[in-house]
Amino acid sequence: MQTLKSNPMKKTSTIFLQVVVVLIxxxxxxxxxxxxxxxxxxxxxxxxxxxxxxxxxAYVYIGxxxxxxxxxxxxxxLGYIRQNDLFSQRSVKALSxxxxxxxxxxxxxxxAEAYLFLAVRGKDDIAGxxxxxxxxxxxxxxxxxxxxxxERTLQDAxxxxxxxxxxx
Numbered sequence: 001m002q003t004l005k006s007n008p009m010k011k012t013s014t015i016f017l018q019v020v021v022v023l024i025x026x027x028x029x030x031x032x033x034x035x036x037x038x039x040x041x042x043x044x045x046x047x048x049x050x051x052x053x054x055x056x057x058a059y060v061y062i063g064x065x066x067x068x069x070x071x072x073x074x075x076x077x078l079g080y081i082r083q084n085d086l087f088s089q090r091s092v093k094a095l096s097x098x099x100x101x102x103x104x105x106x107x108x109x110x111x112a113e114a115y116l117f118l119a120v121r122g123k124d125d126i127a128g129x130x131x132x133x134x135x136x137x138x139x140x141x142x143x144x145x146x147x148x149x150x151e152r153t154l155q156d157a158x159x160x161x162x163x164x165x166x167x168x
Contacts, residue, residue, distance in 0.1 A: 063108030070101035102144035
């Protein structure tokens with residue numbers, strides 16, 4: 001079977017995209033650690049009060065695990081592409097994990113939206129938080145849909161490849 005020669009431009013592009021994915025992950029982590037300090041109600045709070053007396057913040061951090069798993073899987077998927085191993089079961093699995101992580105994130109955001117409507121509404125202005133939640137829900141629904149379409153297409157390609165390998 002003929003092997004494909006790697007294209008230097010393709011390697012550079014995938015490395016660049018991997019760097020972008022890592023920078024996105026670092027940026028989100030930095031924002032998650034920095035933002036609670038500048039929140040109005042935490043103006044005079046200690047670190048303990050900020051991080052250990054806010055159940056909503058704990059909920060956000062638990063929900064963010066799915067985001068970082070998806071970031072890691074995107075990094076791995078780009079590595080498979082760089083190694084000319086896109087049409088493999090590992091790539092299909094990475095897309096599947098990304099899809100499920102996006103769905104988990106949508107569920108967590110819906111839970112946060114419910115919290116805002118049930119516990120905070122009337123005590124504080126929730127319009128900004130609700131709008132940010134709706135935008136994030138839209139982004140993650142699109143991400144799950146794209147991952148599902150790519151997963152199905154890639155699975156079909158892997159199946160065709162394996163059938164062709166059996167006939168050779």
